[in-house]
Amino acid sequence: MKNKPPDDARIRHILDAKKPTMNKTIIPTILLLAIVGCKDTLPDNTVRVDSPDKNISAYIFLLNGGIPAYTVSYDGKTVIDTSTLGFEFKDMPPLTGNLELVATETGGENVTWEMPWGEQRKVVNNYSELLIQLKEVTAPNRLLNLRFRVYDDGLGFRMEFPEQPAMQEVVIMDENTQFKLTGDHTCWWIPGDWDIYEHLYNTTKFSDIDAIAKRNHPDLAQSYIPENAVNTPVTMRTADGLHLSFHEAALVDYADMTLKVDKEHLMMQSELVGSDRLGYKVKRSLPFTTPWRTIQISEDAKGLLASRLILNLNEPSKLDDVSWFKPKKYVGIWWEMHLNKSTWDMASGRHGATTENAKRYIDFAAANNITGVLVEGWNTGWEHWIGFEDREGVFDFVTPYPDYNLEEVVRYGREKGVDLIMHHETSAAPRTYEQQLDTAYALMQKLGIHSVKTGYVGKIIPKGEYHHGQWMVNHYQKVIETAAKYQIAVNAHEPIKDTGLRRTWPNFISREGMRGQEFNAWASDGGNPPEHLPIVAFTRMLGGPFDFTPGIFHIKLKPYKEKNQINTTLAQQLALYVVIYSPIEMAADLPEFYENQPAFQFIRDVGVDWEKTEVLDGEVGDFVTIARQEKGTGNWFVGSITDENSRNITINFDFLEKGVQYKAAIYKDGPNAHWNDNPTDISIEEATITRSDELEFRLAPGGGLAISLMKIE
Ligand code: NOJ
Ligand code: CA
Numbered sequence: 231m232k233n234k235p236p237d238d239a240r241i242r243h244i245l246d247a248k249k250p251t252m253n254k255t256i257i258p259t260i261l262l263l264a265i266v267g268c269k270d271t272l273p274d275n276t277v278r279v280d281s282p283d284k285n286i287s288a289y290i291f292l293l294n295g296g297i298p299a300y301t302v303s304y305d306g307k308t309v310i311d312t313s314t315l316g317f318e319f320k321d322m323p324p325l326t327g328n329l330e331l332v333a334t335e336t337g338g339e340n341v342t343w344e345m346p347w348g349e350q351r352k353v354v355n356n357y358s359e360l361l362i363q364l365k366e367v368t369a370p371n372r373l374l375n376l377r378f379r380v381y382d383d384g385l386g387f388r389m390e391f392p393e394q395p396a397m398q399e400v401v402i403m404d405e406n407t408q409f410k411l412t413g414d415h416t417c418w419w420i421p422g423d424w425d426i427y428e429h430l431y432n433t434t435k436f437s438d439i440d441a442i443a444k445r446n447h448p449d450l451a452q453s454y455i456p457e458n459a460v461n462t463p464v465t466m467r468t469a470d471g472l473h474l475s476f477h478e479a480a481l482v483d484y485a486d487m488t489l490k491v492d493k494e495h496l497m498m499q500s501e502l503v504g505s506d507r508l509g510y511k512v513k514r515s516l517p518f519t520t521p522w523r524t525i526q527i528s529e530d531a532k533g534l535l536a537s538r539l540i541l542n543l544n545e546p547s548k549l550d551d552v553s554w555f556k557p558k559k560y561v562g563i564w565w566e567m568h569l570n571k572s573t574w575d576m577a578s579g580r581h582g583a584t585t586e587n588a589k590r591y592i593d594f595a596a597a598n599n600i601t602g603v604l605v606e607g608w609n610t611g612w613e614h615w616i617g618f619e620d621r622e623g624v625f626d627f628v629t630p631y632p633d634y635n636l637e638e639v640v641r642y643g644r645e646k647g648v649d650l651i652m653h654h655e656t657s658a659a660p661r662t663y664e665q666q667l668d669t670a671y672a673l674m675q676k677l678g679i680h681s682v683k684t685g686y687v688g689k690i691i692p693k694g695e696y697h698h699g700q701w702m703v704n705h706y707q708k709v710i711e712t713a714a715k716y717q718i719a720v721n722a723h724e725p726i727k728d729t730g731l732r733r734t735w736p737n738f739i740s741r742e743g744m745r746g747q748e749f750n751a752w753a754s755d756g757g758n759p760p761e762h763l764p765i766v767a768f769t770r771m772l773g774g775p776f777d778f779t780p781g782i783f784h785i786k787l788k789p790y791k792e793k794n795q796i797n798t799t800l801a802q803q804l805a806l807y808v809v810i811y812s813p814i815e816m817a818a819d820l821p822e823f824y825e826n827q828p829a830f831q832f833i834r835d836v837g838v839d840w841e842k843t844e845v846l847d848g849e850v851g852d853f854v855t856i857a858r859q860e861k862g863t864g865n866w867f868v869g870s871i872t873d874e875n876s877r878n879i880t881i882n883f884d885f886l887e888k889g890v891q892y893k894a895a896i897y898k899d900g901p902n903a904h905w906n907d908n909p910t911d912i913s914i915e916e917a918t919i920t921r922s923d924e925l926e927f928r929l930a931p932g933g934g935l936a937i938s939l940m941k942i943e
Contacts, residue, residue, distance in 0.1 A: 883922075
């Protein structure tokens with residue numbers, strides 16, 4: 231049973247009772263902070279906004295000295311304690327205090343909108359809003375607004391710089407947004423790296439977070455971890471079992487927010503990614519708003535996964551017609567390079583991207599209900615890629631290698647109903663890419679190619695910029711907007727993190743931004759451990775779709791790689807097509823390893839675009855079970871994955887349609903399956919299932935379960 235949220239009368243009563251205390255300026259500041267840290271003793275200038283279901287409340291107030299602050303409660307209990315907000319600028323006094331409340335405005339919305347493709351077709355956007363207008367007490371009387379939106383599954387708030395005489399432009403040196411925790415929570419975190427998100431997740435108490443220890447990973451082509459900070463989404467579980475996840479929404483023309491860890495005060499504070507070249511964090515002309523700072527709150531882990539808060543905090547779509555892109559499964563000339571069977575460059579004599587090889591993949595796709603083929607290494611420049619400092623002007627996005635006939639490959643694909651996915655590796659030289667954007671996209675448009683995978687391997691040129699700084703955020707945005715003009719969808723690798731912009735720009739279909747399958751082919755640390763994806767599902771995936779590239783059947787990688795392997799069972803590789811959401815899902819293995827494999831039928835059958843998603847069960851870092859209904863067919867697919875521990879799961883099929891029978895194909899770990907000892911032991915069974923069925927399944931260590939449920943008409 232939930233406690234009732236305190237009613238306004240009680241709040242007023244509490245505030246009145248405490249008023250004298252608040253006025254005693256002789257109380258030392260630290261003690262004062264401790265007192266106001268509790269919701270029952272908020273200052274009398276407190277304003278409050280509740281979620282539509284009244285479970286979550288945000289309290290916003292000014293501390294002594296006019297310092298803006300907020301707390302958050304869930305079910306009557308404080309979950310974010312007194313946390314202050316403020317900015318430091320270049321050549322201008324900070325805006326961290328000396329503010330007064332001018333006015334407030336309340337609002338809200340309860341609407342349903344549709345995604346062109348997604349985890350579900352319809353999304354409910356239901357929130358209460360509070361706008362708080364603040365003004366500096368003394369000249370130059372600068373203005374700063376705070377906008378809070380509170381949902382049933384969390385909240386977002388942002389700082390808004392309205393048009394005003396005293397400020398036309400700001401150069402932000404620091405944004406000081408605090409998140410004061412109420413305990414030493416269990417955290418799932420990656421370091422606040424300014425250059426890459428491809429780290430393994432760590433599970434520690436908040437007070438044990440040590441991002442500095444994650445410096446100098448030998449497998450990262452770029453990495454910069456200046457402080458003990460984490461990147462977002464960072465997910466936590468409190469001692470009471472409440473789940474929290476911190477992230478941001480609508481990151482546009484601003485720097486990525488990492489969160490600096492203050493162990494002593496159990497506090498996180500925003501640390502924006504900077505630029506050594508420019509010497510500041512963010513430069514903006516007024517008016518502008520910061521991205522939304524978000525806190526998702528759920529009683530259980532699965533509730534985090536069902537939340538669409540990040541998407542809802544983004545603007546509606548700016549693209550009227552996106553029918554030119556269709557969600558798809560794809561294969562490609564890709565894994566063979568990561569296995570070092572072939573190479574991207576031509577000079578090695580083992581070039582992967584030949585016309586003949588591309589046609590082989592097209593034939594394979596066409597025969598197996600797969601509608602996309604990615605070809606990497608098709609264009610000139612790869613001889614001068616990793617390890618070279620001078621990468622400006624090297625890659626050419628219109629000139630194929632002589633053994634690759636681009637037009638012919640496109641023509642052949644079209645004949646077979648298979649679309650080519652273009653590849654642009656920028657080698658982290660964004661200026662070179664920007665110079666060629668129009669010509670490169672015009673070529674794609676001429677050839678009728680509607681999607682591109684981009685890449686940004688290496689340290690950014692110009693020196694002093696980082697992948698996640700404002701300058702690069704603007705680059706990624708320019709790419710998306712330019713691509714949209716040419717009806718091109720983008721899947722970015724080494725991207726800026728996903729903050730839900732796909733709502734506004736649906737052509738930002740997917741991205742990397744986590745440690746993908748490729749690490750299993752070459753990482754020096756043994757690859758992704760079995761717990762990797764059961765953590766990623768509750769962290770990175772809260773941001774949005776990702777291009778993990780599942781479906782490796784030849785798990786031990788011999789003879790190509792003697793020291794590397796995939797650390798899951800085969801059944802888990804299948805389950806990932808359901809567990810991981812992306813409107814493009816790769817069948818990443820070499821076609822020859824799919825031959826005569828009955829389990830491949832699941833990849834042929836599985837959907838990529840969903841009418842509905844039901845998160846059935848899960849615990850962060852342990853396991854997750856998701857069911858998704860395919861758009862258009864009404865068929866359902868279930869995926870479940872576990873960490874290194876074997877476990878029994880019970881699936882209640884009551885999500886299925888009433889009165890319908892489903893022909894089920896069940897792909898489960900065989901009796902001896904084990905991610906390391908026996909990864910390919912799989913058993914495939916058929917059954918008829920209806921919504922009254924409840925079935926128990928055993929997942930092997932590092933194992934999984936995949937079920938297709940086709941309607942029997
Ligand atoms: C890194 C990407 O993550 C990978 O998928 C791609 O194959 C290489 N860059 C080459 O662009
Ligand atoms: Ca990568």
